[in-house]
Each structure stands twice: as C-alpha cells, then as structure tokens.
Amino acid sequence: MSRFEGRIAVLTGAAAGIGRSAAEKFAAEGATAVLLDIDIEAGEAAAAAITQAGGRALFLATDVTDDASVKAAIAECLARCGPPTILVNCAGGSMVEDDVVTDVDxxxxxxxxxxxxxxxxxxxxxHAIPPMIAAGGxxxxxxxxxxxxxxxxxxHVYTAAKGAILSLTRALAGRYARDGIRVNAICSGRVYSERIVSAYGRPGENGRLDDAQDAEGRMLDYPFWVGEPADMAEIVLFLAGEGARMITGATIQADGGRSSY
Ligand SMILES: NC(=O)c1ccc[n+]([C@@H]2O[C@H](COP(=O)([O-])OP(=O)(O)OC[C@H]3O[C@@H](n4cnc5c(N)ncnc54)[C@H](O)[C@@H]3O)[C@@H](O)[C@H]2O)c1
Incomplete structure (x- = not known):
C-alpha cells in the first residue's frame, strides 16, 4: 500500500514551486492532494497535471491572508474529499523591496x-486543526x-515573519500533541522555484549575485546551499509521514548547512 493512501493532504501555495512539487508527490503516493492557491490558472493546471498522471487532486481558489477564504476552502475540502490529516503551509515568500528595519516600507x-x-x-x-482533531490527528x-x-x-521583514513561524510551530506542537497532531517547520535554503529564478536568476546565468556565487560571480564551494523544489518536497513528505512520528515541534534545517558554517 502507498505511504499516504486514503489521506487528504491540504497544501497552500500549491500552484507552484515547493507546494506544487509536494502535492504531486503526495498524490503519487496515494493521497488526495487539495491545492489551495490564489493563482487560479496555475492552480487548476497543477491539479489537472496530477489528475492526468493518475492521481487525485482538487484545486480550491484561496487567499490565505483572508480568514473567510481559508475557512471556506477547508469547508469545501471537508464536503468534497473529507477531513485533512495533512496540512502543508507553503504559501509565502519575500519581496524584492524588503529592506533593513530603518528603511523598509x-x-x-x-x-x-x-x-x-x-x-x-x-x-x-x-481552520484545518479542528477537522484534523476530529479525524484522530x-x-x-x-x-x-x-x-x-x-x-x-x-x-528584515521576511526574516521576522519566518522566525515567528518557528515559534508558532512550537506552540502548536505543544498544544496539539494530545490530539495526535505533529507540527514541524522546515528552514529551507535557496530553492530554484520559478519565482526565485525570475527574481534572482540562477548562478552563472545572468551574472547577478546569488547564494552560490561570490561578489565576482564565481561559484562557491558549498554544493548543498541550493536545490530544486523536489528536494524540499521530499522533506515535507518525510515530516508528514509515519517515519517522522517521533518528530514534532522541530525546526528542520534544510539549507545545506548554510546557517551552521
Ligand atoms: N524558494 C526558495 O528559495 C525558498 C527559500 C526559503 C523558504 N522558502 C519558502 O518556501 C515556500 C514556498 O516557496 P516557493 O519558492 O516554492 O514559492 P512559489 O513562489 O514558487 O510558490 C508560492 C505559491 O504561493 C501562492 N500564493 C501567493 N500568495 C498567496 C495567497 N495570498 N494565498 C494563497 N496562495 C498564495 C502563489 O500563487 C504561488 O503559487 C514559501 O513560504 C517560501 O517563503 C522558499
């Protein structure tokens, strides 16, 4: 039997990048992937690609910043698929205008x-935790x-937001362990999703400074600093699966060691 057979996996920001890759992998391993994204065209295309590959997928147009929109999406997931027992929060990202605390807009x-x-x-x-509790965790x-x-x-703003997600993750893990829910966070290194490539380029392609380049554009000797969406999606699936049943409240450092050395 496939690892996620019969499971309902809700993924936000699943029309592109890491979220889309994880949705494809969940569906390939038996789950119904419920894709929540603000980009309707890309979201429908992502769900259609999963279905065409033989998987189960549903796209729900959702703005994760809007309480009513998220509430409606989870209600529709419940009505059409059943309760989610996996939630992956991928919708996110930085703005190129982000700046230091004294200057930022x-x-x-x-x-x-x-x-x-x-x-x-x-x-x-x-909105996903109550039905997850009702489903047993x-x-x-x-x-x-x-x-x-x-x-x-x-x-500085993106850094603060992502730091707060780590604190929230620990708070949720502590509170909902008794309900059979594990909550973990991934600290991703640079991943070449389409958004990142169009904003920053790939090393060596356009001469712009990137994580894997020095100021003169030479490649640095740290091969794990950068990856593809599928690399991060693999870690998402591991954390969602039974193989990670002893991991909760954790910060998974998946940045090729960049924050360590
Ligand atoms: N790519 C990287 O290098 C990198 C590095 C560290 C962390 N991350 C984090 O990983 C996550 C995924 O990154 P990615 O590069 O794969 O992203 P991406 O830009 O490829 O995909 C993000 C998706 O979120 C959707 N989205 C944007 N606003 C939304 C909203 N209000 N409601 C619903 N959906 C919305 C977009 O339409 C898009 O489909 C983000 O949280 C990002 O901060 C990415």
Missing part, C-alpha cells in the same frame, strides 16, 4: 510579507526559511 512590505507568511500559516492552521508542515536561522539582511 511599512505599509506595503511589512503588511504583505507578514500577512502572506505568518497570517496565512496561522489561518490555515486555525495528523501532521502539519510549515515552510520557514534559513533566513530565520541566520538573521538574513537586508530582508
């Missing part, structure tokens, strides 16, 4: 970054970032 960058990364994660947990995986561990500058 409060109205736009602060609000949008905190809303998308922190409020979005908070709301998805708020499950697993939540929150996407944080290596930026939360190494105090990334100049992205």
């Amino acid at each position: 409060l109205d736009r960058v602060w609000s949008q970054t905190l809303d998308l990364n922190l409020r979005g994660t908070f709301l998805a947990c708020r 499950g697993a939540i995986v929150n996407m944080s970032s290596g930026a939360a561990l190494r105090g990334a500058s100049p992205s």
